[in-house]
Amino acid sequence: MSRRRVTLADLAQAAGVSRTTASLVMTGRGRELRISHDVEQKVLRAADELGYRPNAVSVGLRTGTTRTIGFVSDTVATSRLAGDMIKGALEAARERGVMLFIGETEGDPELERGLLHAMQDRQVDGIILAAMYTRMIKVPKDIGPAVLLNALPKSASGLPSIVPDEVGAGRSAARVLLEAGHHEDVYLIGAGPRSRDVPAARVAAVERLTGIEEAGLRIAGARVCADWQPEEGLAATRSLLAGHRPRALICLNDRLALGAYQALNDAGLSVPGDVSVVSFDDHPIASWMRPKLTTVALPHYELGRKAVEVLFAQMGEQAEPGRVHRVAMPVRHRESVAPP
Amino acid sequence: MSRRRVTLADLAQAAGVSRTTASLVMTGRGRELRISHDVEQKVLRAADELGYRPNAVSVGLRTGTTRTIGFVSDTVATSRLAGDMIKGALEAARERGVMLFIGETEGDPELERGLLHAMQDRQVDGIILAAMYTRMIKVPKDIGPAVLLNALPKSASGLPSIVPDEVGAGRSAARVLLEAGHHEDVYLIGAGPRSRDVPAARVAAVERLTGIEEAGLRIAGARVCADWQPEEGLAATRSLLAGHRPRALICLNDRLALGAYQALNDAGLSVPGDVSVVSFDDHPIASWMRPKLTTVALPHYELGRKAVEVLFAQMGEQAEPGRVHRVAMPVRHRESVAPP
């Protein structure tokens, strides 16, 4: 029984004016175009009574802008890591009265093309191209106003990027240990010690290692893990413990740290009494682990927000082309670090 | 330098026919309306050369359908639990050439109204109203074609619901233990033993307990937890161990189970040697825990898919009003269950 939507024509008729006048009033251009106060009130009252809301599709067709942006990711939308990224984007979008389309490419260029087309066909005002893990991506031609989120362009694209400040995060992690008094017997789990000793395509790893180096922390040794999962962290740490006696561990992410905890536990070593542990990401498990894990957080929410902000600046032409925006990664001080 | 989109008029001109003819060919109605094969080919060739794609906004205005649906949730989109729900919906939507708007209400009715309006103004073809945890929700008036996902209507709304089969899940969990030979000393962590002993508004809890009861498993005792977080699981299990010697634990979700593991470990009890553990949800941590947790999975992906499928049936009028679709919850057999 849902009756037809109220259109501008209905509104005009109810108010006894022309569609032009009604439109002028509703778009706030009444004053500018000399609509009398009386008529304006009449229209506004009628609009209120009828519950008039302009049809956004029609407006989109006429004006060419739809107050809609597209969020295209490889697989971000569905990973917990990135839920907050979407949330940030969603809230920033809502503040601007903009809706979000989402789509996932699964890393398939064909799917990506299709998605971008579907969005462009729907006249999105701009596009956020997001990646699950910070990576270099190939930017499609003719994408229109867009920003890269958690990604950097493979070749100069003129598009702005928003990425976490991983180098800063590396520095922060190192400083947490230095300030606790750890100057030696610090080992890395997941990558290192040199910044080229990283699993493939892990931009974050390189930068975290660079940051650790910059902070002037001496690294006693490291174990590289191909896949940053708990099992690898367990295996790497176990192998490390066979030959060394670490006083502190920097795990390249929280899942590795989870595995490291298990290995330390198995070896009868306590955290942080015997070994301090610092990590990266601030995955939800970090605060479930015992003792709670001190970790440098990926600012997903902020990344998402920032992407929308930069996209709007971009659309307003007030953007420096190709600028890389780095979002600070805050340290979450918890219970896994103590003096040696 | 992105040149203007190719419009139907451009295509018509390039092919040397009228817009009508071009449209007829492109929408596949050429045969039906007696467009000659020659002309048809000419148009198709031109379309291919120019890369013509119809402007979806215009089509939406003219036809009233936008091939777009809205996904409105309380806070689903951003929780890991629900990432897969979105993914399922996304894939099912893609298969149908439909795009997804997403929005979060944070449980705020005002926000919800705004979001629904924003979507309706954009002429979505249908709406998925989703909830983070299975709950009863108040369905807004005049929502148009819609389905409830992981939620049930507070008052009869005629809308279909898609929810996990929690009763079946309870039965499954109980059977896992029964089949392993556990007939006594089985305790519950999180809720129970009676199906009314649950934290507020937890529909899932009630049904899981009902299922456990139905399976004929005798429950020796239970601990209710207000909030289903690891810390509560730890506390509840610790308190349980003070007075009893369980042979098996059914945790009402995986986070509680994580806490239970910690308590059992502290007490020097091994899983599954001394105590078997079964749980619900199949949260990612379930396979990170050691031993890996046997748990009854929330079928998020399937729920999301199903929501889109039912929504389409709904839009095609081929739906039974108010039907509740229950999606099976599969058991993930892992390492936390052994004979007593």
Place this chain on the structure above:
DNA sequence: TCCCTTTGCTAAATCGGATTAGCGATGCGA
């Protein structure tokens, strides 16, 4: 040869707004 049907295509209306150009009435100065 004339009339009617079929074939093959197109003009025009439509969707719901935004926008441009302009029209009639009034006010004002000369």
Place this chain on the structure above:
DNA sequence: TCGCATCGCTAATCCGATTTAGCAAAGGGA
């Protein structure tokens, strides 16, 4: 009283498609 500017509003066009109604040419039967 005439001419011109200003005021207050509206007719008409446009955005890019779909869809209805109908036109001109060709074909067929009497």
